[in-house]
Amino acid sequence: MEWFVFVAGAIICLAGAIGVVTSENPVHSALSLVGTLFGIAVLFIAQDAEFLAAVQIIVYAGAIVVLFLFVIMLLGVDSSEDIRVEPLSGQRTWAGVAGVLLAGGLVCVVWFGQTTGARSTAARNDPNLPNVTQIGRLIFTDYLWAFEITSVLLVIAVVGAVTLARHRHEALVDEPPADEIPAPAEEVAS
Amino acid sequence: MLFAAAPEKLQTPGVEFSALLPVLILLGGAVLLMVLGALLPRRSRFPWHACFAMATAGAPIISAIPLWFRTRDDGPLRVVADAVRVDGLTVFLGIVIASGVILTCLLADGYLRRERLEGPEAYVLLLLSAAGGVIMAGANDLMVIFLGLEILSIAVYVLAGIHVRRARSGEAALKYFVLGAFSSAFLLYGIALVYGATGTTNLTGIRSYLATNILTNDITLLAGFALLLVGLGFKVAAAPFHAWTPDVYDGSPSPVVAYMASGVKTAGFAAILRVFVYGFSSYQTDWKPIVYVVAVITLLVGSVLAVSQTNVKRMLAYSSISHAGFILVGVQAATERGTRAVLFYLATYTFTVAGSFGVATIVGRTGDNAHALSDYKGLAKRAPLLAFAFLVFLLAQAGVPFTSGFLAKFYVLGAAVDSRSFWLALVAMLSSVISAFVYLRVVLTMYGEDAEDGAPTFTVPAGARIALVASVVATIGLGIIPGPLWDATKTAVRGDGVVATTVDTPTQASSGG
Numbered sequence: 001m002e003w004f005v006f007v008a009g010a011i012i013c014l015a016g017a018i019g020v021v022t023s024e025n026p027v028h029s030a031l032s033l034v035g036t037l038f039g040i041a042v043l044f045i046a047q048d049a050e051f052l053a054a055v056q057i058i059v060y061a062g063a064i065v066v067l068f069l070f071v072i073m074l075l076g077v078d079s080s081e082d083i084r085v086e087p088l089s090g091q092r093t094w095a096g097v098a099g100v101l102l103a104g105g106l107v108c109v110v111w112f113g114q115t116t117g118a119r120s121t122a123a124r125n126d127p128n129l130p131n132v133t134q135i136g137r138l139i140f141t142d143y144l145w146a147f148e149i150t151s152v153l154l155v156i157a158v159v160g161a162v163t164l165a166r167h168r169h170e171a172l173v174d175e176p177p178a179d180e181i182p183a184p185a186e187e188v189a190s
Numbered sequence: 191m192l193f194a195a196a197p198e199k200l201q202t203p204g205v206e207f208s209a210l211l212p213v214l215i216l217l218g219g220a221v222l223l224m225v226l227g228a229l230l231p232r233r234s235r236f237p238w239h240a241c242f243a244m245a246t247a248g249a250p251i252i253s254a255i256p257l258w259f260r261t262r263d264d265g266p267l268r269v270v271a272d273a274v275r276v277d278g279l280t281v282f283l284g285i286v287i288a289s290g291v292i293l294t295c296l297l298a299d300g301y302l303r304r305e306r307l308e309g310p311e312a313y314v315l316l317l318l319s320a321a322g323g324v325i326m327a328g329a330n331d332l333m334v335i336f337l338g339l340e341i342l343s344i345a346v347y348v349l350a351g352i353h354v355r356r357a358r359s360g361e362a363a364l365k366y367f368v369l370g371a372f373s374s375a376f377l378l379y380g381i382a383l384v385y386g387a388t389g390t391t392n393l394t395g396i397r398s399y400l401a402t403n404i405l406t407n408d409i410t411l412l413a414g415f416a417l418l419l420v421g422l423g424f425k426v427a428a429a430p431f432h433a434w435t436p437d438v439y440d441g442s443p444s445p446v447v448a449y450m451a452s453g454v455k456t457a458g459f460a461a462i463l464r465v466f467v468y469g470f471s472s473y474q475t476d477w478k479p480i481v482y483v484v485a486v487i488t489l490l491v492g493s494v495l496a497v498s499q500t501n502v503k504r505m506l507a508y509s510s511i512s513h514a515g516f517i518l519v520g521v522q523a524a525t526e527r528g529t530r531a532v533l534f535y536l537a538t539y540t541f542t543v544a545g546s547f548g549v550a551t552i553v554g555r556t557g558d559n560a561h562a563l564s565d566y567k568g569l570a571k572r573a574p575l576l577a578f579a580f581l582v583f584l585l586a587q588a589g590v591p592f593t594s595g596f597l598a599k600f601y602v603l604g605a606a607v608d609s610r611s612f613w614l615a616l617v618a619m620l621s622s623v624i625s626a627f628v629y630l631r632v633v634l635t636m637y638g639e640d641a642e643d644g645a646p647t648f649t650v651p652a653g654a655r656i657a658l659v660a661s662v663v664a665t666i667g668l669g670i671i672p673g674p675l676w677d678a679t680k681t682a683v684r685g686d687g688v689v690a691t692t693v694d695t696p697t698q699a700s701s702g703g
C-alpha cells in the first residue's frame with residue numbers, strides 16, 4: 001500500500017516538474033507546479049505528516065501559485081517566451097550541474113548516512129496523537145504568545161500595502177521633468 | 191483518526207496582562223489610530239495623528255514604571271508559558287524604544303506636512319514596529335524573537351518607502367526589504383539548527399540545557415550561533431552585514447532613519463543580549479571570538495568609509511555602523527559591566543542619533559534631497575540654533591567630554607578592558623579618532639565656511655523644535671549627570687537578569703568534540 005502511494009505521488013511530482021520546464025505557456029507551467037506540490041503533499045501524508053501536507057496545499061498550491069498566476073496574468077498571458085533564449089548565459093548547463101550535485105548528495109546521504117527510519121527519541125512526538133493535534137496543542141500552550149503576535153504581521157501587511165499603493169499617479173519629486181520642478185514650500189523663506 | 195477527539199482538556203497558560211501591557215498599549219493604540227484616522231481629517235492644522243501616536247508611545251513608558259519596581263523587587267516575570275520574560279532589561283529597553291518613537295513622531299509631523307504626505311499610516315506603522323521592538327526586548331523564546339523582528343522590520347520596510355512620490359525612497363524600501371528578508375532567512379535557519387541541537391526554542395531552556403549537558407558533537411549548535419549572528423547583525427548594521435545601511439539611510443525619509451538608527455538598533459541589540467549573553471552563556475568561549483572579529487570589522491568599516499562620504503546622511507549611516515561596533519564591544523565583554531555599558535550606550539545614542547537625523551530632516555528641505563555637505567555651508571549664520579544642536583550631536587558622537595557620547599564610549603571601553611580585550615579597546619579608540627575627523631569636518635563646514643548667496647534659511651517646525659531641544663538636553667544632561675541612568679542600568683541587569691555572573695557547569699571542555 002505504502003509503495004503504491006509512493007509511486008503515485010512520485011509520478012505526480014515528476015510529471016508536474018517536467019511540465020513546469022517544458023510548457024511554452026507560463027500559465028501551463030504554473031499549473032504544472034500545482035501538480036508537483038500536490039504530489040509532495042501526497043508523499044507527506046504517506047509519512048504521517050498531515051500538517052505539512054495541509055500547509056503544502058494551502059500555502060504553496062493555494063497562495064503562492066495563485067500569486068504566480070496573478071503576476072503572469074497581469075504581465076499578459078499572450079507573451080509566451082521563447083524558452084530557447086537563456087536570460088543568464090549558460091544557466092541551463094549550471095542548472096544541470098547543480099541538479100546532478102544535489103541528486104548525488106541525496107544518494108550519498110541515503111547510502112552512507114545512518115538513516116534508520118526510526119522515530120527520533122529526542123523530538124517531543126507522541127506517536128499516539130496525530131501531529132495536527134500536537135501542533136494545535138503547542139500553539140495554544142507553549143507558543144500561545146508567538147501565535148497571537150503573528151496577527152500583528154497581518155495588520156502591518158494590510159496597512160503597508162494600502163500605504164504603498166496610494167498616490168502612485170502623482171509626479172515624483174526627486175526626478176521631476178524639467179518643466180515642472182516643484183515649487184518651494186512655505187517653510188523655505190529666503 | 192486524523193482529527194481524533196482530544197482525550198483530556200487542554201491546559202492553556204495563564205496570561206498576565208499587566209506584564210504585557212506596554213506591548214498591548216502600542217498595538218491597541220495603533221489599531222485605534224487607524225479607526226480614528228478614518229474619522230479625523232487627513233490634513234488639519236492641529237497634529238491629531240502625531241499627538242495620538244505620541245500619547246500611545248508615552249503610555250507604555252508610564253505603564254513600565256510599576257513593572258520596573260516589580261521586576262526590581264521580585265525578579266523577572268515569566269509569562270505566557272515562559273515565552274515572555276519581563277525583567278529590568280525589558281523595561282529599560284522598552285522605555286528607550288518608546289522614547290525613540292516619541293522623538294520620531296515629533297520629527298515626522300513637520301516632515302509629513304512639508305512633503306504633503308499627511309495621514310495616520312506612518313504613525314500606525316511606527317507604533318506597530320515599536321511593538322515588535324518591545325516584543326523582542328521581552329522575548330524568551332527564539333520564535334518570539336523572530337516574530338518580533340519581523341513585526342519590527344516589515345513595518346520599517348514600508349516606512350522606508352512611505353514617501354511614495356520620491357523614487358529614492360522606494361528604492362531604499364526595496365533594497366531594505368530584499369536584503370532584510372534574506373537576513374531573516376539566515377536567522378530562521380539559525381533558530382532551526384539551535385532547536386535541533388538543544389531540543390527547545392525557549393532561551394531559558396536552551397541556557398539550562400547547555401549548562402547541564404555536554405554535547406559530543408556541537409557543530410549544529412555552532413552553525414546555529416553563526417547564522418543567528420548574521421541575522422541579528424544585519425538588523426543592527428554590523429559589518430560585514432552592513433552593505434544596506436548607507437543606501438537605505440540615504441534614501442529613506444529622514445525621520446524614519448532616526449527611528450531605524452535608534453529603535454531598530456535598540457531592538458536588535460536587545461535580541462543579541464538575550465540570545466548570546468543570556469541563552470548561550472555557557473558557550474561564551476565559542477561565540478565571543480566571533481563577536482570580537484565582527485566588532486573589529488564594524489568599527490573599522492564604519493569609521494574609515496565615513497571619511498570619504500560627501501553626503502551627510504550617508505556619513506551618519508557609516509557613523510551608525512561604527513557605533514554598532516562600539517556597542518558590540520560591550521556585548522563581547524559578556525559581563526555585567528559590559529551589558530550595563532550596552533544599555534547606557536543605547537539609551538544615550540537614541541537621543542543623539544534622533545537629534546542628528548532631526549537636523550538632517552530640516553536641512554534636507556522639501557523633497558528631502560539637500561543632504562550634501564555643501565548644503566551645510568555656513569549653517570551657523572543661517573540657522574545658529576540648528577547648527578548649535580547639530581554641533582552638540584556631532585561632538586557627542588565623536589565622544590567629546592561633557593556629552594553623553596563620551597561616557598557611553600568610556601563605559602564600553604572600560605568593560606572591554608575589564609574583560610581583558612585590550613586590542614579590541616585599542617581598535618575602538620582608533621576608530622573613534624578616525625570618526626572624530628569626520629564629525630569635525632561637518633562642524634567646520636557649518637561654522638568655518640560662508641554660505642553661498644541665496645542659500646535658504648530654515649524655519650524649524652514646532653514638533654522638530656521640541657525633539658531637538660529634548661535631544662540636546664538629554665545629550666548634555668546625561669554627559670554631565672550620568673549617575674541616575676548608570677544606576678538604572680545596574681538595576682536592569684541585576685540579579686537574575688540577562689548576565690550570567692556564574693557559569694554553572696564547565697561545558698567548555700566539550701566544545702572541541
